[in-house]
Amino acid sequence: MLRRELHDGWTACALRGPVGHGCDGVAVPAGVPGSIHTDLLAAGLIPDPYLDDNENLVAWIGRCDWEYRTRFSWSSRDAPGLDRHDLVFDGLDTVATVLLNDVEVARTRNQHRTYRFSVADLLVEGDNELVVRFASPVRHADRESLALGYRPQVNKHPFNAMRKSACSFGWDWGIDAPSVGIWRAVRLESWTGARLASVRPLASVSLPAHPGPDGEAGPGPTRAPGRLDVHVDVERAAGADGALAVEVVLRSPLGDGSRPVEHRAEVGLAAGSSSAVVHVDVPDASLWWPRGYGDQPLYDVRVSVGPAQPVDGVAGTGPAAWTDEWTGRTGFREARLDMSPDEHGTSFTVVVNGRPVWVKGANWIPDDVFVHRVTRARYAARLDQAEQAGMNLLRVWGGGIYEADDFFELCDERGILTWQDFAFACAAYSEDEPLRSEIEAEARDNVTRLVAHPSLVLWNGSNENIWGFDEWGWQLRLEGKSWGLGYYTELLPAVVEELDGTRPYTPSSPWSGSLDIPANDRDHGSMHSWELWNRQDWSRYRDDVPRFMAEFGWQGPPTWSTLTRSVRDEPLTPESPGMLVHQKAAEGNDKLTDGLVRHVPLPDDMGDWHWAMSWNQAVAVRTAVEHLRSWAPRSMGSVVWQLNDCWPVTSWSAVDGDGRPKPLLHALAHAHADRLVTVQPRSADGGPPQGAPADRLVVVVGNDTDERWTGDVEVRRLSFDGTGLAATTLPVGVAARGSATLEIPSDVAAADDLAGELLVVSLDGVRALWFFAEPRDSELAAPRLVTEASREAGGWAVRVTAENLVRDVTMLVDKVHPDLRVDDMLVTLLPGEAVTFHVTGPATALAEADASALVGPRVLRSTNQLVTGRARRRER
Incomplete structure (x- = not known):
């Protein structure tokens, strides 16, 4: 197999539509992989769509047709002995006509598919011209909506009428910038005889029974008998109907001495046959575990195909001259989803290698509207931040894309579990042709591509679509038309079972486990919680005990440096024009205000x-996560909306559109800590307070480690000046991966002065605080902080000592330099306590920092400032 990338020499120009000023008739250099927006931006013909109100200035791009064109030289002498020549596109966005030397090769209409076209008869010696014409995505979606019939969706564009990333048309956190382009690699592949059309390595293990000490869950096994079933489909060149050999080499990550162990197996394909399964037994396979549960050993897999050679004069398998090869990695682990009925309803528990995993996750959206810009390094940076926040799962949301191999490879290496939605979100979808065939082909492409990854533990059919049909008023509007249920309950699970079969599948999120139970029932399966944020205050998170929270969140602005880079209003206010462009949620600023003023003044x-x-x-999201963890194992997961952003915007993300961590990321790190102590309200019967004042307070000790946690929980009620008012000690023993709930005696739990007292609870240095009143109703005073900043290797050490009670001390160091980072935020200090923050960044950024800037009131923040109004300074 000879592969040649065709990424050079492309130009792009508009063919028709409302072409913007200066772009009509102009051919610009085009990046491949790339998109027309970034091509025009690089040529200086449009302003950056991410800045100010430029989104509206470039809206014409999505309403135009575009042409990409390149020339390349080719000679049969460059591929001696190879008689098949295929043009391969890993991604075309989206409605495209492909021409080679003025001959139409194909028409495509799906961003989520790969395409292969035989072009041997179209190539000419010497100069060849390749052209790809893209139809306007906006006008195509409108036409297809008419042809297929209206179906409900949540956008101003009918994104559900075509197979393109839904959020490219905008979302309640996303810019409306539907683009076109060759968004993934394109190449010419030359081969002869036979090639590997698809390879699906499916790993399985036989797990031993492994009770922990005293019946508790302890560390899981590190090894178990494993088997790799490699499913191979072969394409043959014309006339190449003879016997073939397929060899699999599995290379272990650990071996005898310094050399890994290799396991080999080979099968023969009879003349004319095109598929085989090669079995590789690994008697002592190293098990792959999620982060925090064990290691992530990955096995290299090499699959080769070639003509079978005779052995001792008899035709059959034997040493072969391989004509094609596939390489990848996989891991041995078992993944299942426990949705068993129980006394509380229906569970939703991710189980890996027989061990239940309390999911600490986040939803993942495309990290850039122009998805080709997301490199492996950028994936790695986001996953670094996910690990910083203590996450063990990312859900790839169905309104985006099937992420690149780089994303899943990095998750494999780090032990970050992945949950992949199929590309359906918040809409009804036609089940008629031509959409149905496109969807099946797309599913087959992506299941085949992703099955080798051990991090992938769940396929999910859609985002909110069954819930939407049930509760969003779709039924009357559909008037009997299909809406996608057949995809979620028949087509997609059938494809998953056929091509995978090693992972669970759910039809939608949220999902109750049955069409007879409302999809978003809190007692059954997974739940999405959006009454909070949209209509209710975040303190009400404590009212529900969902079995698994798959979506919830609270909005916040991007970091200051990201905000002021992308919005240059003068003056800059929450309602200034650019700010409103960068706030996509319906009545978003009103909801921000309503959600704030119950806690601190505006x-x-x-x-x-x-x-x-x-x-x-x-604080809102930390409150929710701690609440959910306090109800383990009844509640078995939290997947916050959302980890990342695709552009600079006010949104629910923990990392903003420029990749900078918001305070939320640090709050999640606290709430996701392996060992957690939290104070929670309970009703008289031990349940959630459900909006009423709590009858009692409890301490919940959560132990997400493989070792038992024992000790004495110290509970103190203090006045804000640090005076002790009441205290008790509660002995506790918490099983590995378990939790314990301890009631706080009423004489300690009941405050005499709600506005001026708090509870301080600690175990082995892990601390929880409980305030009896909201900050705005409390006696918080202006912060009195003594600071000392000194240089250290790699950055600054900033020691902050509190002379009075100071809540949520935070350094917003990006205000000093956009590239500075701090290791922690939201640290509450009692009188006399101190914390040292470590500030890091590139040498150039550190050089611009000085002690006075790092500890100034615009950088060193606290809740006290919001309540007392002290130390306010206008941002310049």
């Missing part, structure tokens, strides 16, 4: 507003 200064909304987002 600031009248932009810098304080930014800090207040950032603080509120972090």
Whole structure:
């Protein structure tokens, strides 16, 4: 097999439509992989769509047709002995006509598919011209919506009428910038005899029974008998009907001495046969575990095909001259989803290698609207931040794309579980042709591509579509038309069972386990919680005990440096024009305000507003996660909306569109800590308070480690000045991967002065705080902080000592330099306590920092400032 990339020499130009000023008739250099927006931006013909109100200035691009064109030289002498020549596109976005030397090769209409076209008869010696013409995505979606019939969706564009990333048309956190382009690799592949059309390595293990000490869950096994079933489909060149050999070499990550162990197996394909399964037994396979549960050993897999050679004069398998080869990696592990009925309803528990995993996750959206810009390094940076936040799962949301191999490879290496939605979100979808065939082909492409990854533990049919049909008023609007249920309950699970069969599948998220139970029932399966944020205050998170929370979140602005880079309003206010362009949620600013003022007053200064909304987002989500963990094992997971952003915007993300961590990321790190102590309200019967004042307070000790946690929980009630008012000690023993709930005696739990007292609970240095009143109703005073900043290797050490009670001390160091980072945020200090923050960044950024800037009131923030209004300064 000879592969040649065709990424050079492309130009792009508009063919028709409302072409913007200066772009009509102009051919610009085009990046491949790439998109027309980034091509025009690189040529200086459009402003950056991410800045100010430029989104509207470039809206014409999605309403135009575009042509990409390149020339390449070719000679049969460059591929001696190879008689098949295929043009391969890993991704075309989206409605495309492909021409080679003025001959139409194909028409495509699916961003999520790969395409292969035989072009041997079209190639000419010497100069060849390749052209790809793209239809306007906006006009195509409108036409197809008419042809297929209206179906409900949540956008101003009918994204559900075509197979293109839904959020490229905009979302309640995303820019409306549907683009076109050759968004993944394109190449010419030359071969002869036979090639590997598809390879699906499916790993399985035979797990031993492994009770922990005293019947508790302890560390899982590190090895078990494994088997790799490699399913191979072969394409043969014309006339190549003879016997073939397929060889699999599995290379272990660990071996005898310094050399890994290799396991080999080979099968023969009879003349004319095109598929085989090669079995490789690994008697002592190293098990792959999620992060925090064990190691992530990965096995290299090499699959080769070639003509079978005779052995001792008899035709059959034997040493072969391989004509094609596939390489990848996989891991040995078992993944299942426990949705068993129980006394509370229906569970939703991710189980890996027989061990239940309490999911600490986040939803993942495309990390850039122009998805080709997301490199392996950028994936790695986001996954670094996911690990910083203590996450063990990312859900790839169905309104985006099937992420690149790089994403899953990095998750494999780090032990971050992945949950992949099929590309359906918040809409009804036609089950008629031509859409149905496109969807089946897309599913087959992506299941085949992703099955080798051990991190992938769940396929999910759609996002909110069954819930939408049940509760969003779709039924009357559909008037009997199909809406996608057949995809989620028949087509997709059949494809998954046929091509995978090693992972669970759910039809939608949320999912109750049955069409007879409402999809978003809190007692059954997975739940999405959006009454909070949209209509209710975040303190109400404690009212529900879902079995698994698959979506919930609270909005906050991007970091200050990202905000001021992307919105250059003068003056900058929460309602200034650019700010509103970068706020996509319906009535988003009103919801931000309503969700804040129950807790702290609404600031009248932009810098304080930014800090207040950032603080509120972090505290809201931390409250929810700690609540969910306090109900383990009844509740078995939290998947916050969302980890990342695709552009600079006010949104629910923990990492903003420029890749900078918001305070929320640090709040998640606290709430996801392996060992957690939290104070929670309970009703008289031990259940959630459900909006009423709590009858009692409890301490919940969560132990997400493989070792038992024992000790004495110290509970103190203090006044804000640090005076002890009441105390008790509660002995506790928490099983590995378990939790314990301890009631706080009423004489300690009941405050005499709600506004001026708090509970301080600690075990082995792990601490929880409980305030009896909201900050705005409390006696918080202006912060009195003593600071000392000193240089250290790699950055600055900033020691902060509190002379009074100071809540949620945070350094917003990006205000000093956009590239500075701090290791922690949201640290509450009692009188006399101190914390040292470590500030890092590139040498150039550190050189610009000085002690006075790092500890100034615009950088060193606290909740006290929001309540007392002290130390306010206008941001310049």
